[in-house]
Amino acid sequence: MLPRLARLSPVSVCRAPLARSFHVTATRLHDPYGLETAKQPKGGKRRKEMSVEEISAAKKAREAALLKNVRPKAEQERQQAKDEAEEKNKRLKKLATFSVLFTAAIAYTWLVATKLPEIQKKGEAKRELHKGRTDFDRTETVAAPRDTTECYDALAKVYDDKMKWEERWGLIFRWRHKVAKELEGDVLEMSCGTGRNIDYLDTRKVKSITFVDSSLPMLEVAEEKFRKAFPRFKRVQFVQGKAESCYDLAKDSGMKYDVVFETFGLCSHEDPVKAITEMKQLLKPGGKVVLLEHGKSAWEFITRYLDKKADERAKIWGCRWNLDIPQIVRDSGMTVVKNKTGGFGTNHLYILEVPEEPKVEPVVKVETKVETKPEQK
Incomplete structure (x- = not known):
């Protein structure tokens, strides 16, 4: 007798790998998220034992994981470079703001220390010069009237x-x-x-x-x-x-x-x-x-x-x-x-x-009679 292997028909021998490939394809089509074939963690549930909400949550988690892992490396590098640039710009802005405020504080301190007494003296001299004048006396600063x-x-x-x-x-x-x-x-x-x-x-x-x-x-x-x-x-x-x-x-x-x-x-x-x-x-x-x-x-x-x-x-x-x-x-x-x-x-x-004209009340003349008594002789 021939060995058992020899009795297998050539068709069946060639059919085995093809059947396996169809099986894998069908599994991927019917179970795209790998819930049937994936190894469950210890103490986990099989698909048949899971509720509809648990299956939906598992699908979303699987999709998120796939998207995270599928993202090209170049895109990840660009995003990382962008985040680093934004962080650097924030630091530079803070540094520039601090520099401006620090410079302004130094300049203000210098002005107060050196220029303020001079400014005060000029102000006192000007007030003394214009002492007793009204604001309407600014005639020398107003341009002369002319036909325009x-x-x-x-x-x-x-x-x-x-x-x-x-x-x-x-x-x-x-x-x-x-x-x-x-x-x-x-x-x-x-x-x-x-x-x-x-x-x-x-x-x-x-x-x-x-x-x-x-x-x-x-x-x-x-x-x-x-x-x-x-x-x-x-x-x-x-x-x-x-x-x-x-x-x-x-x-x-x-x-x-x-x-x-x-x-x-x-x-x-x-x-x-x-x-x-x-x-x-x-x-x-x-x-x-x-x-x-x-x-x-x-x-x-x-x-x-x-x-x-x-x-x-x-x-x-x-x-x-x-x-x-x-x-x-x-x-x-x-x-x-x-x-x-x-x-x-x-x-x-x-x-x-137009201002109202003051009302002038008519003058009433009052006649007074003075009685004169006859002189007694």
Whole structure:
């Protein structure tokens, strides 16, 4: 007899490895997480003994382990390098902050030790020099008044481009919004310039509006803006003239206004007090003047800077930006209804009304009769 091995058919011999491969593949398909074939820890449960929640938890744990082990080595190295760089940046930031604070402390100590006595002496000498003066005596630091029409004629085409960044840094748009809220009825804008308030107008509350400025090129720019923004608004007019003589311009027409307003215009007038007085004469009974102006600050170091740059500012912009606005308003004789200050004390918003005339009671004449007794003889 042949041995047992010899009696195996060649088909069965070749079929064994193939069957094993199919078995392994089927196992992987039906048990991708290795729960059937994996060796359970001592005291663990078989799949048949596990609940649905335990099987789900085991699958998630297996997936997390596979993802962690499958991640390429290059990616792990990149993540590690990124974490190290972030940690290094944090240390450098802390070191830089400490260095800045330490340097500032050293500089402050040096200034206090060396410069403070000198600064105190200069301050005492200045106070002694100006002893007995009022704040309104700052006439030598304010630029001399002049006719600024030619200056603004030259600036008309480039004024908006040059001024927009300064106004953005100063958040002037918030102040213009506050002015626009006060406008209603028949409105007159004095020193309108290139019409920088047009974007904030609410024409639903405005019956008519008149724009006045001494510079004709500026008025043309303002008119172009208004026609583009409000093409259907018809009750508008543009008048060339100075604020100091605005009453004479409207005297013949007899036009009066509910609101007369001006934004950053007093600084360019030759006589700002007279300009407010002229505005007052154009008001209807119960009307108001709204002023948004910039001037000297209540903070001394800000006012010193404005005084230092006053001549340069007046030469380039035609603007005397360090005027004493509260004093000008007091000199105008109008009643202050509302006053708000901001921008480090340089921006002033005033709502003014015509003061009520004191009531004069009629004088009642009382006749007294004096009885004379006849003389006795």
